[in-house]
Structures are given as structure tokens and as C-alpha cells.
Amino acid sequence: MRNRIISTCSKFSVTEKEMETYRYMERLYREAVKAMKNAIAPYSGFRVGAALLTTEHTIYTGCNIENPSLMLSECAEKVAILKAVSDGAKDIRAIMIVSNMEGYCYPCGSCRQIIYEFATDAEIFVAGKKGIKKYAIEELLPHAFKK
Ligand code: THU
Numbered sequence: 001m002r003n004r005i006i007s008t009c010s011k012f013s014v015t016e017k018e019m020e021t022y023r024y025m026e027r028l029y030r031e032a033v034k035a036m037k038n039a040i041a042p043y044s045g046f047r048v049g050a051a052l053l054t055t056e057h058t059i060y061t062g063c064n065i066e067n068p069s070l071m072l073s074e075c076a077e078k079v080a081i082l083k084a085v086s087d088g089a090k091d092i093r094a095i096m097i098v099s100n101m102e103g104y105c106y107p108c109g110s111c112r113q114i115i116y117e118f119a120t121d122a123e124i125f126v127a128g129k130k131g132i133k134k135y136a137i138e139e140l141l142p143h144a145f146k147k
Contacts, residue, residue, distance in 0.1 A: 024094060027059070035062060036063055036099070045100075046101060047063070048075065050063070050076040050098075052122070094122055102129070104127075106126055107126075112144075122137070124140065
């Protein structure tokens with residue numbers, strides 16, 4: 001039973017599904033932080049890392065890669081998603097984005113469209129110093145463009 005409560009106390013309860021989510025959330029966070037170390041961000045100073053989990057239990061990571069011709073720079077989550085898609089991954093279950101920014105690094109507009117296309121049902125985790133927030137793409141990109 002997926003949502004059975006497996007531990008309770010007066011303050012909170014955790015379901016099995018939540019426990020599973022916490023497990024891969026933590027792993028994705030660690031992988032995203034590792035990936036962030038490879039960021040190439042001499043122009044903005046914003047270092048971003050991303051890690052995603054496919055339904056086949058594979059993790060792909062990415063970092064932002066800037067170019068002196070700034071418009072050619074790539075975002076971390078886009079790199080991770082395109083790595084997964086080019087590797088034949090069919091279904092992206094969750095994606096984590098971390099950065100060295102003070103606040104949260106939300107996916108840019110262009111990445112939201114990429115997420116909508118290739119990670120439609122994914123849980124989108126955005127990590128900051130105050131914790132990790134979770135979103136669905138419908139919240140971040142309402143009325144998405146689709147064919
Ligand atoms: N960046 C990402 O990697 N992901 C986003 O969703 C937002 C922006 C990067 C791109 C650029 O290298 C730097 O952050 C600042 O614009």
C-alpha cells in the first residue's frame with residue numbers, strides 16, 4: 001500500500017511514499033552538488049548543478065556551461081535532461097537543481113519548456129540554504145506551449 005502511514009508522532013507522520021521520495025531526493029541532492037563542481041561560470045559567477053532520476057533508476061547530472069558568446073551558455077538542468085534523452089531515457093521521474101546562489105535557483109523559462117516536453121510528470125526539486133522545495137511543471141509553466 002503506497003500511502004500507508006509508517007511512523008507517526010504528535011507532530012508529523014511519514015508515509016512510505018514520502019520515505020521513498022526522501023531517499024532519492026537526498027541522493028539527487030548529493031549528485032547535483034557534485035555536478036555543480038564542474039560548472040563553468042566565469043561570466044555570471046552562478047554555479048548550478050542538476051541531477052535527475054529516470055524510472056529505470058538511472059541518474060544523469062549536468063552543470064551550467066557558459067560561453068564567451070553568452071547566448072550560447074547552457075543551463076545545468078537542460079544539460080542533464082538532454083544527456084538523459086540522448087541516452088534513450090524514456091521517463092524522467094525527478095529532477096533536482098542546486099546552486100551557489102543565496103536563494104533558490106528556479107529553472108529559467110527556456111528550461112521550463114524543456115522540462116515540460118521531456119520530464120512532464122517529474123517532481124522538480126529546487127534546493128536552497130533553507131531547504132528543498134518541490135514543484136510540478138504545471139505550477140512553474142502554466143499554459144505551456146504544446147503541439
Ligand atoms: N542557469 C542554470 O544553469 N539554470 C537555470 O535554470 C537558471 C540559470 C545558469 C545559466 C547561467 O550560466 C547562470 O545560471 C546565470 O545566468
